[in-house]
Amino acid sequence: MYPSKIPVLIVGGGPVGLALAVELGWRGVACMLIEQGDGKIATPKMNEVSTRTMEICRRWGMADRVLNCPFPADYPLDVAFVTSMFGYEMGRVKRPPRAAQEPEPHSPYRLQACSQIWFDPMLREMTQSFPHVNLRYRHRLEHFTATAEGVQAKILDRDAGEVRHITADYLIGCDGATSPVREALGIALDGKDVISNPIHMYFRAPDLVKQAGKQPATFFLPADRDGLWGNIRVIDPVNAMWRLMVDATDGTATPETVDREGYLRRAMGRPLDVEWLGLSIWKRRSVVAESYGNGRVFLAGDAVHQLSPTGALGMNSGVGDAVDLGWKLAAVLQGWGGDGLLASYDTERRMIGVRNVGAATGFYAINEGFGRGCAKLEEDSAAGAAERCKLGALMEKHVGQEFRTIGLQLGYRYEDSPICIPDGTPAPPDEPGTYVRTARPGSRAPHVWLEEDRTILDLFGRGYTLLRFSHAADVSGIEEAARDRGVPLETADIDHAEAADLYGRRLVLVRPDGHVAWRADATPADPLALIDRVRGAA
Numbered sequence: 001m002y003p004s005k006i007p008v009l010i011v012g013g014g015p016v017g018l019a020l021a022v023e024l025g026w027r028g029v030a031c032m033l034i035e036q037g038d039g040k041i042a043t044p045k046m047n048e049v050s051t052r053t054m055e056i057c058r059r060w061g062m063a064d065r066v067l068n069c070p071f072p073a074d075y076p077l078d079v080a081f082v083t084s085m086f087g088y089e090m091g092r093v094k095r096p097p098r099a100a101q102e103p104e105p106h107s108p109y110r111l112q113a114c115s116q117i118w119f120d121p122m123l124r125e126m127t128q129s130f131p132h133v134n135l136r137y138r139h140r141l142e143h144f145t146a147t148a149e150g151v152q153a154k155i156l157d158r159d160a161g162e163v164r165h166i167t168a169d170y171l172i173g174c175d176g177a178t179s180p181v182r183e184a185l186g187i188a189l190d191g192k193d194v195i196s197n198p199i200h201m202y203f204r205a206p207d208l209v210k211q212a213g214k215q216p217a218t219f220f221l222p223a224d225r226d227g228l229w230g231n232i233r234v235i236d237p238v239n240a241m242w243r244l245m246v247d248a249t250d251g252t253a254t255p256e257t258v259d260r261e262g263y264l265r266r267a268m269g270r271p272l273d274v275e276w277l278g279l280s281i282w283k284r285r286s287v288v289a290e291s292y293g294n295g296r297v298f299l300a301g302d303a304v305h306q307l308s309p310t311g312a313l314g315m316n317s318g319v320g321d322a323v324d325l326g327w328k329l330a331a332v333l334q335g336w337g338g339d340g341l342l343a344s345y346d347t348e349r350r351m352i353g354v355r356n357v358g359a360a361t362g363f364y365a366i367n368e369g370f371g372r373g374c375a376k377l378e379e380d381s382a383a384g385a386a387e388r389c390k391l392g393a394l395m396e397k398h399v400g401q402e403f404r405t406i407g408l409q410l411g412y413r414y415e416d417s418p419i420c421i422p423d424g425t426p427a428p429p430d431e432p433g434t435y436v437r438t439a440r441p442g443s444r445a446p447h448v449w450l451e452e453d454r455t456i457l458d459l460f461g462r463g464y465t466l467l468r469f470s471h472a473a474d475v476s477g478i479e480e481a482a483r484d485r486g487v488p489l490e491t492a493d494i495d496h497a498e499a500a501d502l503y504g505r506r507l508v509l510v511r512p513d514g515h516v517a518w519r520a521d522a523t524p525a526d527p528l529a530l531i532d533r534v535r536g537a538a
């Protein structure tokens with residue numbers, strides 16, 4: 001059944017559109033997602049699900065599925081620096097396999113290896129578990145008109161060859177880098193359009209690691225006398241599926257002219273018979289949209305930020321967009337979001353887009369040709385060994401930074417957000433490799449175990465959560481103000497010394513997306529003003 005009217009129409013069924021459909025579905029908001037393709041992933045891009053995305057998956061009830069994905073739990077996530085796959089190993093960043101990961105204080109999870117070939121279908125199954133989410137493959141947005149009242153969309157049902165007309169309260173373009181929705185809105189991209197022209201080659205090579213005489217690793221980064229030039233990554237160890245990425249080419253290659261065998265020989269250090277599975281020629285960009293939407297039309301994911309995969313921030317940033325936008329759309333559609341709530345999406349997320357694109361480009365700038373000019377690198381001699389030892393250590397330190405990103409994954413905060421109330425404390429440093437646990441307004445409310453397998457994060461999500469670390473504080477004024485405005489709010493009394501210390505104030509108000517909106521030791525003089533501010537109505 002085709003609805004003629006829908007609250008939210010999502011265009012694009014990549015991981016970000018699917019994540020938004022899950023977020024809305026989880027919040028009880030009816031939506032339709034249209035994807036022009038059939039949902040099959042021939043050439044997977046995304047493989048690393050960040051710590052924060054894992055926490056979001058926990059809220060949605062799918063974290064265990066990610067943890068149990070077909071990437072083997074005992075396969076090390078290490079990054080090995082090599083002269084070639086069959087050549088010398090020069091250094092290694094150790095990242096333990098899932099089965100051996102020790103819990104860390106800052107999250108119930110670590111970053112996980114879970115390719116898009118598994119992650120996207122998990123998201124799709126989640127969307128299909130909500131009867132109010134309407135998922136349509138092989139449906140393409142042809143045109144839309146947005147007014148102050150709503151959005152009229154013209155959609156082509158590609159199988160039926162029929163055109164459908166749907167009215168939506170909001171239209172969200174999760175339609176990828178070439179985003180027709182962004183184009184139609186006339187929103188430009190700021191930044192450096194093309195920073196390199198990479199090529200991906202997918203192949204099957206059973207027992208490759210064993211044949212090469214290496215210890216297993218997820219990434220093998222090859223450097224020769226021209227420096228670091230690509231990466232060899234296992235996507236699906238059980239089915240021996242690998243991807244060779246060439247970092248930069250002159251941009252003239254076509255699928256017919258790519259010298260796959262030549263690149264493979266260079267990567268392996270010798271000829272190797274493989275089963276070729278696919279090829280993708282793409283552009284590495286460093287851009288952020290000048291705006292994340294206009295009126296009733298919003299954009300998320302690669303439609304608004306395109307970045308180098310160094311640092312694995314692409315989809316993970318897009319999931320962050322989906323979560324920020326999702327609760328705000330729900331609030332407005334459910335009648336308790338203020339007039340300024342949706343506008344805060346641009347304020348909050350655009351600055352994170354700029355931050356993450358900058359970090360990813362910075363990692364790529366370090367990588368590009370790293371170690372170029374080491375003429376004896378592949379030599380079986382004492383001088384060659386000395387060069388490898390030196391370069392390996394440098395690669396671990398410098399190139400390795402893109403694999404030590406806990407600050408990037410968890411430390412993003414909504415500075416200067418109109419719907420968060422600063423408490424005057426200084427911002428902790430925002431560094432890629434370091435995360436400082438803090439409940440400063442704008443930050444992700446930090447994790448602490450309250451009981452075995454019960455994190456404080458489990459309290460957040462449906463509405464606002466008012467954490468009360470002192471039973472004595474009278475929060476009835478805040479509760480009444482929330483009731484008055486129809487804002488869903490639950491008070492949670494926390495009797496836990498570590499949490500009290502970490503959160504730093506007796507009262508902490510956490511938003512539905514798990515970010516801190518406000519904290520203080522006493523109730524505010526005007527609780528209605530507090531509630532209006534955090535719901536975007538002040």
Ligand SMILES: Cc1cc2nc3c(=O)[nH]c(=O)nc-3n(C[C@H](O)[C@H](O)[C@H](O)COP(=O)(O)OP(=O)(O)OC[C@H]3O[C@@H](n4cnc5c(N)ncnc54)[C@H](O)[C@@H]3O)c2cc1C
Pocket residue numbers: 011012013014015016017034035036037045046047048049139140141142174175176177179180245282300301302303309312313314315316317318
């Ligand atoms: C080599 C590589 C490795 C990467 N690794 C990681 C990683 O480990 N972690 C990470 O977080 N990110 C990674 N990324 C980035 C990540 O893949 C992207 O950021 C992510 O796929 C973007 O998702 P999206 O849903 O925004 O866009 P897309 O995946 O591009 O999806 C957009 C969808 O919109 C559809 N569409 C477009 N126009 C229309 C229309 N008119 N009507 C209907 N549908 C339409 C398209 O068919 C497409 O399916 C990597 C990228 C690369 C290149």
